[in-house]
Amino acid sequence: MSAFDFFAPRASHSWKFTNPGDTHTGTITEVSDARQATEFGSNEPAFWDREKTRPKMQVAVTLDTAERDPQDANDTGKRTLWVVEDGRSGSILSAIRQAVHQVGAGTIDIGGQLTVTFSGFDPNSKNPANPRKVYSASYVPPAPAGGMFTNQAAAPAPAVPAQPVAAPATPAPVPAVPDAVRQAVTALIGTGQADEQIAATLAGTGLPVTAETVATIRAAAA
Numbered sequence: 001m002s003a004f005d006f007f008a009p010r011a012s013h014s015w016k017f018t019n020p021g022d023t024h025t026g027t028i029t030e031v032s033d034a035r036q037a038t039e040f041g042s043n044e045p046a047f048w049d050r051e052k053t054r055p056k057m058q059v060a061v062t063l064d065t066a067e068r069d070p071q072d073a074n075d076t077g078k079r080t081l082w083v084v085e086d087g088r089s090g091s092i093l094s095a096i097r098q099a100v101h102q103v104g105a106g107t108i109d110i111g112g113q114l115t116v117t118f119s120g121f122d123p124n125s126k127n128p129a130n131p132r133k134v135y136s137a138s139y140v141p142p143a144p145a146g147g148m149f150t151n152q153a154a155a156p157a158p159a160v161p162a163q164p165v166a167a168p169a170t171p172a173p174v175p176a177v178p179d180a181v182r183q184a185v186t187a188l189i190g191t192g193q194a195d196e197q198i199a200a201t202l203a204g205t206g207l208p209v210t211a212e213t214v215a216t217i218r219a220a221a222a
Contacts, residue, residue: 013069014080017118017133023191025115026063026079027205028108034059037084057085063114081116090122090134099139103183111142113205115191138191140184140205177217181209185217 015024037046037058046056061081069075083092095116100107108114115138125131181202188198195214202209 013067013072013075013078014082015116017116017135020118020120023115023117024065024067024079024081025113025201026065026067026081028061028063028110028112028114029078030060030062030110031108032060032062034085037082059083061108061114081114088132090119090132092116092135092137095135095137096139099137099187103139103141103187105139105141108139109142111205113140113201115139115188117191138187140187140202141180143205144180177213181213182217185209185214186221189214189218189221 016022017024034057037056038044039046045052048054048056059082061083063079063081065077065079067077067079081092083096086093088094096108096114099114105112117136119134119136121131122134123131184202184205185198188201193201195211195218198214199209199211
């Protein structure tokens with residue numbers, strides 16, 4: 001982090017999952033170091049056990065989103081997702097791990113697109129009066145090159161000598177869809193988004209894809 005980054009605006013809004021079906025999507029810009037969570041409504045450190053031998057750790061994931069708070073004129077769309085170190089099935093951490101595994105990535109990365117959905121409640125929760133929330137997620141890795149978060153300057157194209165005009169060649173066949181694009185589209189199809197919405201979403205990550213390509217992948221997966 002540079003000295004200028006220290007004074008940059010920080011995400012002041014957190015993703016909230018109030019009702020089943022609530023979904024949030026954003027592009028990852030920062031992942032904090034792990035820190036100990038605090039008890040709800042206080043600043044007391046949180047633990048998993050009564051003996052206080054197992055601290056409850058969490059990380060803050062900052063994302064750029066299209067969300068805006070109409071009551072906040074300075075809302076830039078940055079949102080924070082708090083991810084608790086909870087490996088139980090259906091937790092936010094477990095859902096993200098599964099989404100990352102499905103696209104063949106090792107972990108989330110800066111520039112990746114993350115979608116998290118509050119799917120419902122755990123029917124086997126030990127506290128029916130306050131059942132545990134269950135989440136699902138999808139993840140689109142950042143483009144391997146040329147994406148919005150890469151810093152490499154494009155090399156100038158070499159000069160090409162003029163060639164004599166030849167007869168029109170037979171049109172080349174349409175190239176196959178790259179695996180990275182296919183995986184990203186398939187992951188977003190699972191969230192119920194329309195073809196045009198998926199194409200617009202991936203355009204922001206540097207993956208070239210059209211609504212027609214999304215429709216083709218959707219039809220092939222049906």
